[in-house]
Amino acid sequence: MSRMVASRVVRKTVSHPERSHASAKQRMARILVTLQQSIPDARVALDSSNPLELLVATILSAQCTDERVNQVTPKLFARYRAAKDFANADQAELELLIKSTGFYKSKARHLIGCGKTLVTKFHGRIPQAMDELTTLPGVGRKTANVILGSYFGEPAVVVDTHVKRVANRLDLTRSQDPTKIEEDLQSLIPQSQWTIGAQRLLLHGRHVCQARTPQCDQCSLYDVCEWEGKRTLA
Numbered sequence: 081m082s083r084m085v086a087s088r089v090v091r092k093t094v095s096h097p098e099r100s101h102a103s104a105k106q107r108m109a110r111i112l113v114t115l116q117q118s119i120p121d122a123r124v125a126l127d128s129s130n131p132l133e134l135l136v137a138t139i140l141s142a143q144c145t146d147e148r149v150n151q152v153t154p155k156l157f158a159r160y161r162a163a164k165d166f167a168n169a170d171q172a173e174l175e176l177l178i179k180s181t182g183f184y185k186s187k188a189r190h191l192i193g194c195g196k197t198l199v200t201k202f203h204g205r206i207p208q209a210m211d212e213l214t215t216l217p218g219v220g221r222k223t224a225n226v227i228l229g230s231y232f233g234e235p236a237v238v239v240d241t242h243v244k245r246v247a248n249r250l251d252l253t254r255s256q257d258p259t260k261i262e263e264d265l266q267s268l269i270p271q272s273q274w275t276i277g278a279q280r281l282l283l284h285g286r287h288v289c290q291a292r293t294p295q296c297d298q299c300s301l302y303d304v305c306e307w308e309g310k311r312t313l314a
């Protein structure tokens with residue numbers, strides 16, 4: 081009888097522990113230190129040399145790999161150098177240049193729309209505020225946070241599909257809503273580490289904690305991970 085009770089307690093503790101906010105922050109700190117060691121280089125992999133290029137590359141990276149985007153952008157950036165060039169672009173010509181990134185019709189529409197909005201509302205410059213960035217066609221909080229964090233150096237938590245998955249598996253959030261996940265991570269990660277911390281979670285999800293087959297046997301966070309779907313080591 082007592083063994084059964086003990087067994088139930090252990091199972092509950094392992095699958096869904098309830099933590100105080102302070103202990104959740106301590107656990108987050110441990111995760112960040114571990115990820116810093118396993119992913120020392122956490123730069124954004126999209127090639128760009130100015131904020132407009134980063135914006136364009138980030139829009140193109142939706143449903144596409146960074147490698148593919150980096151193959152497409154050199155020719156694109158040579159042809160379209162400023163916001164006004166995108167504003168005046170021929171849709172068909174632009175589509176052809178970005179076709180291999182997928183969803184090229186809507187992406188081309190967004191790039192032209194961004195160019196027009198940048199020219200008419202922001203003097204051709206990339207704005208440095210979330211509420212202004214998200215007025216650009218095709219730009220949501222995720223893309224805006226990439227620009228704010230990676231170009232402007234502001235604390236910014238990017239939540240993409242990898243961060244969403246990893247944050248849930250590591251019990252850093254219990255939400256599927258990107259905005260709520262962003263808030264949950266902001267409350268756990270010290271503000272000075274928002275950008276780099278979220279980027280490391282992203283890279284961990286992309287390369288280790290993958291959607292279908294997480295590489296648990298190679299995971300630096302194995303000991304801290306309590307996800308019930310975690311693969312048992314042989």
Ligand code: SF4
Pocket residue numbers: 249250288289290294295296299300301302305306307309310311
């Ligand atoms: Fe993901 Fe497995 Fe690592 Fe847990 S142990 S974080 S499920 S890769």
